[in-house]
Amino acid sequence: MSEASVAVHADADLLAQAVAVRLLVKLLDAQADRGEAAMVLTGGRIAAAVYRAVAQLPARDAVDWSRVDVWWGDERFLPAGDPERNETQARAALLDVVPLDPARVHPMPASDGPAGNDPEAAAAAYADELARAARPGHATLPHFDVLMLGVGEDGHVASIFPEHPVHYDTRPCSAVRGSPKPPAVRTTLTLPTINTAEEVWLVAGGADKARAVGMALAGAGPVQLPAAGVHGVDRTRWLLDRAAAADVPARLRSLR
Numbered sequence: 682m683s684e685a686s687v688a689v690h691a692d693a694d695l696l697a698q699a700v701a702v703r704l705l706v707k708l709l710d711a712q713a714d715r716g717e718a719a720m721v722l723t724g725g726r727i728a729a730a731v732y733r734a735v736a737q738l739p740a741r742d743a744v745d746w747s748r749v750d751v752w753w754g755d756e757r758f759l760p761a762g763d764p765e766r767n768e769t770q771a772r773a774a775l776l777d778v779v780p781l782d783p784a785r786v787h788p789m790p791a792s793d794g795p796a797g798n799d800p801e802a803a804a805a806a807y808a809d810e811l812a813r814a815a816r817p818g819h820a821t822l823p824h825f826d827v828l829m830l831g832v833g834e835d836g837h838v839a840s841i842f843p844e845h846p847v848h849y850d851t852r853p854c855s856a857v858r859g860s861p862k863p864p865a866v867r868t869t870l871t872l873p874t875i876n877t878a879e880e881v882w883l884v885a886g887g888a889d890k891a892r893a894v895g896m897a898l899a900g901a902g903p904v905q906l907p908a909a910g911v912h913g914v915d916r917t918r919w920l921l922d923r924a925a926a927a928d929v930p931a932r933l934r935s936l937r
């Protein structure tokens with residue numbers, strides 16, 4: 682398992698700007714190395730700020746967006762176009778602004794989509810989509826260059842909530858009912874899937890995240906604190922603002 686690194690930025694705005702730059706560099710490096718790139722998006726306020734920041738960077742045009750695959754770590758199980766869907770947010774902030782190949786954009790199914798209003802069928806359909814893009818040597822999953830996650834105040838990541846049975850799910854993608862954060866019904870990549878990503882970035886800003894971030898980095902159990910259970914194969918990066926980093930053990934900080 683990769684060692685976690687922690688980068689701390691002065692405030693949420695600078696954090697979003699810094700993550701946007703990192704994301705562009707990661708996509709450029711992936712395309713230089715393997716001719717294409719794949720990123721896994723998340724929802725939430727800080728993620729939206731990152732997507733807006735990417736859209737505003739002139740260097741965004743250095744990426745060949747037609748060779749970027751876009752996946753999601755989780756989705757709120759709502760009708761297509763609902764403003765609460767993570768997909769809707771990402772499209773408005775970034776995906777509608779850059780010249781992506783629509784065939785390479787892989788939103789999780791909507792509740793009014795072909796899989797019907799059945800989150801289990803939606804999760805199975807997404808698992809099938811992942812398998813169709815499987816990388817050589819892996820039966821069910823594509824290569825993910827970078828997988829971004831927000832962190833909930835309770836330590837949830839994607840739609841994996843503390844003590845929720847989805848924690849033990851080994852399928853690639855799963856339905857989640859009874860989410861403590863609305864909406865109650867969601868779909869999510871599972872922990873074993875998330876942990877195949879080359880790099881996992883946990884992005885958190887604000888004082889309300891300090892406790893969860895501090896506990897995860899101090900070695901809390903992943904069932905109680907799902908953020909403690911995710912890691913990239915090559916790198917696990919915690920990208921924080923000062924407020925969110927307030928309880929990070931001092932030996933792990935690299936202050937900006």
Ligand SMILES: O=C(O)[C@H](O)[C@@H](O)[C@H](O)[C@H](O)COP(=O)(O)O
Pocket residue numbers: 723724725726727728755756757767830831832833834837838839840862
């Ligand atoms: O579907 C969701 O609700 C999100 O994917 C969720 O996991 C989010 O990333 C965190 O709750 C952090 O959100 P904020 O950045 O808004 O605090």
